Amino acid sequence: MQFKLKQGGLDTAPLKFLLDFIDHAAEAAKLSSTAIAKADKARQQAQADLAKTMQSEVNEVDSIENNY
Amino acid sequence: MGDGEGHLAVRDGASEYFFYGSGRKHIKYLKARLCTRARHDLAGLAYEIVYPSDDVLFVEVALNDKAVAPAVLAIVPLNKANQAKKDLDDLGTFTKAVGHAGIPDKYVVLTESGEVATTFLPQALTARVAELIKSSTLISLHLTDQYKIKPASYEEKKGSTAV
Numbered sequence: 707m708q709f710k711l712k713q714g715g716l717d718t719a720p721l722k723f724l725l726d727f728i729d730h731a732a733e734a735a736k737l738s739s740t741a742i743a744k745a746d747k748a749r750q751q752a753q754a755d756l757a758k759t760m761q762s763e764v765n766e767v768d769s770i771e772n773n774y
Numbered sequence: 775m776g777d778g779e780g781h782l783a784v785r786d787g788a789s790e791y792f793f794y795g796s797g798r799k800h801i802k803y804l805k806a807r808l809c810t811r812a813r814h815d816l817a818g819l820a821y822e823i824v825y826p827s828d829d830v831l832f833v834e835v836a837l838n839d840k841a842v843a844p845a846v847l848a849i850v851p852l853n854k855a856n857q858a859k860k861d862l863d864d865l866g867t868f869t870k871a872v873g874h875a876g877i878p879d880k881y882v883v884l885t886e887s888g889e890v891a892t893t894f895l896p897q898a899l900t901a902r903v904a905e906l907i908k909s910s911t912l913i914s915l916h917l918t919d920q921y922k923i924k925p926a927s928y929e930e931k932k933g934s935t936a937v
Binding site for chain 2: 707708709710711712717719720721723724725726727728729730731732734740741742744745746748749752753756
């Protein structure tokens with residue numbers, strides 16, 4: 707988290723928010739399995755897409771090398 | 775909190791200070807870096823006339839294993855979202871911009887799915903984010919369980935863990 711400091715001392719509101727956010731995130735992890743499952747699915751899809759892109763790049767390099 | 779020798783902050787240059795803390799539920803440790811304006815430096819002050827800067831606090835919190843579900847979520851300024859996705863591997867690989875009610879227009883939520891944003895940012899916390907953005911206090915927030923920067927090779931990864 708990055709935040710700007712105001713003149714005249716530290717405003718504690720951002721730090722309080724950060725700690726509350728962490729506490730909530732820890733609770734939310736237990737409560738919302740649907741959201742976490744969706745995130746996991748999206749992540750697996752992103753990783754699969756990335757792997758596909760990387761594989762196609764490798765194939766492209768291989769074909770250039772073979773033709774050379 | 776502090777360096778164990780009675781100092782809360784450790785000075786690391788004329789305009790940089792480090793803080794360290796631990797001992798809270800769900801948290802392994804907290805590291806904060808305070809970067810102040812270059813008030814000690816005349817040239818720096820002159821530079822600030824052209825390019826104004828602020829005192830900025832960077833807070834990094836390491837959470838306990840399994841304290842928070844694996845997810846990536848960031849709240850960043852809209853005009854810096856593309857740059858953040860380029861710079862940070864986890865944001866670039868896994869996230870997309872999702873609409874989240876209550877977040878001011880000049881900011882965007884980057885996450886894996888809309889449900890993640892709704893789960894981690896309920897209405898009450900969103901209202902507080904909006905307040906911090908409106909008061910120009912919050913610059914960015916980033917929650918992740920991934921490397922921020924992808925190790926380019928096994929050797930590089932090995933090197934970075936040794937540091």
